[in-house]
Structure formats: structure tokens, C-alpha cells
Amino acid sequence: MLTATRPHHLAAATPAATLPDRLRVAATAFPDAEALVDGTTRLTYAQLMAQAEAFAGALREGGLVTGDVVLIQLPNWWETVVAVWGTWLAGGVVLPVVPIYRAHELAFIIDQVDPAVLVAPMTYRGHDHAVELRDLAPGRLVVGVRMTAEVEGITPFEAMQSAATLAVSTAADDVALVLYTSGTTSAPKGALHSHRTLLAESASIRDACRLTSADRVFMPSPLSHITGLSYAVVLTADIGAAAVLLDRWDPEPAVALIEAERCTFTVSATPFLRGLCETYDSHSSLRTFICGGADIPPDLVRRAHAVMGTAVVRTYGSTELPTLAMADPFGDLDAAADGEGTVIGQNEMTIRAADGVPELLARGPELFLGYVDASLNDASFTPDGFFRTGDTAVIEPDGTLHISGRIKDIINRGGEKYSAAEVEWALLDHPLVSEVAIVGYPDDTLGERACAFVVPASAGPPTLDELRAHLVDAGFAVQKSPERLEIVMELPRTASGKIQKFRLREGLGWAALPTEVESRR
Structure with missing residues (x-):
């Protein structure tokens, strides 16, 4: 069982809801509203809730206990969202893994976290993911998604159905998510998030971008990243909005999907913004594009705004603290193009010299709880609870953040x-x-x-x-x-x-x- 490896300094100051609480509220308030679009598959909130509860019941009947980890290595499919919510409803911890990972990365993660259940495609882009996981984790429950034939030791996703009534209790500060991120060493690091930290991130973006249930979130970023999971899974349920998923990135189908579904909001990286900007020949239905994850040229922000008519703003965050700072989507275009914005929500940031280098430090209600390997925490946090980002930066007198480089290799x-x-x-x-x-x-x-x-x-x-x-x-x-x-x-x-x-x-x-x-x- 994964537990928090360090206390959260703002735990008592933030709401105590859990992720299952938010999904239940959305399913009650918006039962017939679309929750999810994946190609020809459309799920309302009532349908998503029913599918997730059935999956959760099957997990519990299969032996999952509260706090067990479910490894989910799936692309941007509707089954991914059902598996994530089903895990949380069952009291489990979600461990998303990007589909590009192979035995080298997977063996390390499985050895460190010891997942009770593993969920993966039978085959995706020519690779037999479910079979690989079955062989890496013998004796565990392996669920194969979109199977076309029976395979020994793999349970079809469609068989994960149960009508059992769930009676699972979770708390706001229970670990809900572990995400692996590479740092300066050869071994990836597992970052732990709670229900509270993930909902704090959702609230800060919701308020800063003035999002409501009328919005439709376009998501080309992997659901196995903090970006995809935060905004296409957590945020949408938090506000009762729809998530529109794109599995394989291609700018032309992306533009067609955005316009057909009248998407209004997205958070993605620079390559996605560049592709849309070069494909659009008229204004987009996207009202806001939050851009982060890679270096963002100011000229691209300005060009995309001119071509698409979209408010494009830069942001800065990480797996450990998803959104520290963001430019104002309703503010000055030059400010949105030239800097990473100011802190949002209750976040804090400061610059301190580390061996003569001005390192950015960050903390806030969405700051993660520590690493799976607790021995990494001492070097990652200051005594007063700031996370050492490993990035060099400047904070202007008006509070605008400018990232200047990376300390981490x-x-x-x-x-x-x-x-x-x-x-x-x-x-x-x-x-x-x-x-x-x-x-x-x-x-x-x-x-x-x-x-x-x-x-x-x-x-x-x-x-x-x-x-x-x-x-x-x-x-x-x-x-x-x-x-x-x-x-x-x-x-x-x-x-x-x-x-x-x-x-x-x-x-x-x-x-x-x-x-x-x-x-x-």
C-alpha cells in the first residue's frame, strides 16, 4: 500500500472532497450530459458512472483492497477513463503509464510499486502490451482492452462487470495517484498525489479560466500524463463538462474534431499548438489554449492567437505541482506570450540560490505528497516545504515568472x-x-x-x-x-x-x- 511520505503543509486549508465524491455529484447533477467522446463512443455522466461502478465492483470481487495500485497503460480511449474512475471508486490508487514504455521502464515500476492489477491494450501500434505485462507481473490480474481473441492469463475488459453495491470509504488525503517522472538519475521517480491535491489543481484552473459545465475539453495529450489526467478526467468531472479525446496526433483530424465537437478549452504542449496553428485557416471554436510542457516560442503564441482567435497562454508546472503559474487567459497578449505568468490559486514560488544558481522553488495545495522512494525527498524539498524544481528562473517585480534553464539533466x-x-x-x-x-x-x-x-x-x-x-x-x-x-x-x-x-x-x-x-x- 502506498502512503504519503511527507506531510502536506496546506492540507487543513483546502477542501476535503474526494474524487469519487466529485464524480457522484456530476452524475447526479448532469446525468444526461455528455461526459466523454472517443470516436463514435459517447458516454453521458450516468453511463460513465455505471461503467466505472461495474469496473470497480469487478476489481473488489477480484481481490483488490483499499490502497492497492492499479497500473493502467492505455492510450486516449474511453476505456482508460472508465478504468481510472473505476479504480478510484474501488478505493485503489491509479498508476498511469505511457504506452511507449517497454520492459526496461515497466520492470522497474512494477518492482517498486507492486501493482495488484494491470490494465493494457491487447495490441496497440503493433505491440502486445497486455502479454508483456502478464509476463512481467506473473500472478496478478491483467485486464486486456479491445481483445479480439482469448489469451491465457488475460481477462477481457468487457468481463470486468459487477452489479455489487460498493461500500468503499476514502479520505481526501489518501494517495490517489502515482505518476513516474524521470529526473537527473537513471531511475524514474514515482510522485504521489492525493484526492485533495488533484482537486486543488482542478479548482485553480477552473477558476482562472472561468470554466463551466458548458465547456468541452479537447485532449490530445496522453491520459497517462499529469496533463491528460488532470484536465480530461478530473477537471471535466469537477465541473460537469465533456472530454473529447484524440488518440493519435494528426493536426488535420484534430482540427476537424475540435470544430465538429465545438471544443472550447485545452491544455497541451507546444507541438500540438504548432500543428493547430499551421492547419487552421479560420478562427477556432477553442476559446482557451493553455500551453506548457516544452519550450514555447513567444512568436508562436502571437501567431496562433492571430490565426485561431484563441486565447493562448503559457504556463509552468510539473508532475509534482501541475500548475504553479499561468498567464491570464483574459489579459494582455504580450504578457501571455513572453512569460509563464503569475502564480495561480494558493500557490507560492520563490527564487533561492543553490550553489550560486537561482533555482525556482514552489509549493501550494496541489503540491505532491512526496516520492514512492522516500529517500529522494530530503534532496527534493526545503525545510520549509518548498519543492526544488531544478529549474533556473527569474520572477519579475510584477510576479511574472520567466524560466531561463534547467539544472536537472x-x-x-x-x-x-x-x-x-x-x-x-x-x-x-x-x-x-x-x-x-x-x-x-x-x-x-x-x-x-x-x-x-x-x-x-x-x-x-x-x-x-x-x-x-x-x-x-x-x-x-x-x-x-x-x-x-x-x-x-x-x-x-x-x-x-x-x-x-x-x-x-x-x-x-x-x-x-x-x-x-x-x-x-
Whole structure:
């Protein structure tokens, strides 16, 4: 059972509702209103509630007890939303996992969290997810979604039905969610959220954006991310609005879906905004686009506003504290384009020097409860409860936040963050690699891509394709593979032997092509 690893300093000052409470209120107040749209599947709040209760009953009958973890590795399907709500109604903890994760990442997470139930597609984009999870977690209940044939050891999603009356009690400060995020080390970190922290995030966005049950939320971001889960699952139930899901990103179908469903609001990353801006030829039904997750060019914000007629505002947050600051959707366009805005809700932020570097610190009612591995907490929090974001920043006299860089050594590819170190360690096992450093370089589409600086072994230099194949064979998601290769004779180091990655970044430049391969000897 997962429990909070540190006390929340604002717990007593925020509402004590639980997530099941909010869904029940929505199902009672808006039973016939649309809750969810996924292709041709449409669920009202009454239907969503019925499906989630049936799934919850089946979980309890299958042996799930309050506090057990349910791992959900699903794309943006309606079944994902049912499984999430069903888990919460059953008193379980939701563990969303992005579909790109493979055995390397999954084995670590399963070993650390020990989920009682695992839910995954039978097959998605050519990969047999449910079978992989069954083999990684023998003896657990594995639920296969959209199965076309019987498979040993896997229970069809359709069979997860129960008419049992639930009598499960949860509290606002119980752990409701664990999300894994990569940091500066090779091992991902599991961030714990409670019912209270997730509802605090929902309330801050609801109030800042003036959202009501009349809104329709477009969600192309994965439901397995804090963004998709917060705004297409929690927020929509909190206000009784509809979530319109998009499984595979393609700008043209996205525009068609937004307009057909008259979507009014979304929170997504820079690549999604860029794609919409380049596809629209007239104003959008989207009233507000909150953009975060990757570097956001100010000119793109202005251009998107001009093309789409949408209020596009920048935001700053993380898995640990989903929305710290945000520009005013009803305010000045230049302010929305040039900075990450001011704090929203009851959040707080400050700048303190860490080894001479101005590090951004954050806290608030939506701040997570700590990591699954409690030993990580001491280095992540200050004695007065601020979270060390690992980002360098400036706060203007008017309270506007400007992020200037990252202390943490992570790659942020289109909002998907991962540790450079875990890739480096895996590449060191390649026979043609003597030394390696993974460095991010700017990309107009994704914000950042990864370049591998390799000192070759005596047998000769590897090719980029060989490095990528090596990582995939090791169980890594293909998105973590470098997309550029630089062959060097040595890596720049400090006197103590640490690699000076800033010197490597200086040589990459802004005009680099994603698939370019260069040799520097």
C-alpha cells in the first residue's frame, strides 16, 4: 500500500472532497450530459458512472483492497477513463503509464510499486502490451482492452462487470495517484498525489479560466500524463463538462474534431499548438489554449492567437505541482506570450540560490505528497516545504515568472521528459562506444531532441541507426533514442572529471537537422 511520505503543509486549508465524491455529484447533477467522446463512443455522466461502478465492483470481487495500485497503460480511449474512475471508486490508487514504455521502464515500476492489477491494450501500434505485462507481473490480474481473441492469463475488459453495491470509504488525503517522472538519475521517480491535491489543481484552473459545465475539453495529450489526467478526467468531472479525446496526433483530424465537437478549452504542449496553428485557416471554436510542457516560442503564441482567435497562454508546472503559474487567459497578449505568468490559486514560488544558481522553488495545495522512494525527498524539498524544481528562473517585480534553464539533466522531447543518464548508461554497453554524453539540442517542432556525443571504441565508430537499435533491443522506448550523432575524440571535462555538457551544447547550434550525423575528430 502506498502512503504519503511527507506531510502536506496546506492540507487543513483546502477542501476535503474526494474524487469519487466529485464524480457522484456530476452524475447526479448532469446525468444526461455528455461526459466523454472517443470516436463514435459517447458516454453521458450516468453511463460513465455505471461503467466505472461495474469496473470497480469487478476489481473488489477480484481481490483488490483499499490502497492497492492499479497500473493502467492505455492510450486516449474511453476505456482508460472508465478504468481510472473505476479504480478510484474501488478505493485503489491509479498508476498511469505511457504506452511507449517497454520492459526496461515497466520492470522497474512494477518492482517498486507492486501493482495488484494491470490494465493494457491487447495490441496497440503493433505491440502486445497486455502479454508483456502478464509476463512481467506473473500472478496478478491483467485486464486486456479491445481483445479480439482469448489469451491465457488475460481477462477481457468487457468481463470486468459487477452489479455489487460498493461500500468503499476514502479520505481526501489518501494517495490517489502515482505518476513516474524521470529526473537527473537513471531511475524514474514515482510522485504521489492525493484526492485533495488533484482537486486543488482542478479548482485553480477552473477558476482562472472561468470554466463551466458548458465547456468541452479537447485532449490530445496522453491520459497517462499529469496533463491528460488532470484536465480530461478530473477537471471535466469537477465541473460537469465533456472530454473529447484524440488518440493519435494528426493536426488535420484534430482540427476537424475540435470544430465538429465545438471544443472550447485545452491544455497541451507546444507541438500540438504548432500543428493547430499551421492547419487552421479560420478562427477556432477553442476559446482557451493553455500551453506548457516544452519550450514555447513567444512568436508562436502571437501567431496562433492571430490565426485561431484563441486565447493562448503559457504556463509552468510539473508532475509534482501541475500548475504553479499561468498567464491570464483574459489579459494582455504580450504578457501571455513572453512569460509563464503569475502564480495561480494558493500557490507560492520563490527564487533561492543553490550553489550560486537561482533555482525556482514552489509549493501550494496541489503540491505532491512526496516520492514512492522516500529517500529522494530530503534532496527534493526545503525545510520549509518548498519543492526544488531544478529549474533556473527569474520572477519579475510584477510576479511574472520567466524560466531561463534547467539544472536537472533531462531531455524534454515535446513535453515527454526522460533522464539523459539512463540512455548514456545503456549506450555504454554498446561494443563500439567507449564514452558517451547525451545532450539536448533545440528543435522547432518538439522543443528539444537528443544528440549522442560518442567517443568510439577501438573497433571504430557506431552509426546512429546502430545506437537506436541497441536501445530498442534493451527495452527502451524509441522516443528516448538519440536523433543526432556526433563522433568526438574526447569529451570536455572539469578538473574533477565531470563532463561539461554546456560546452557540447555550444557546438550544436540552432540550425541542426534532427537526423544529421556529423563527425568531429
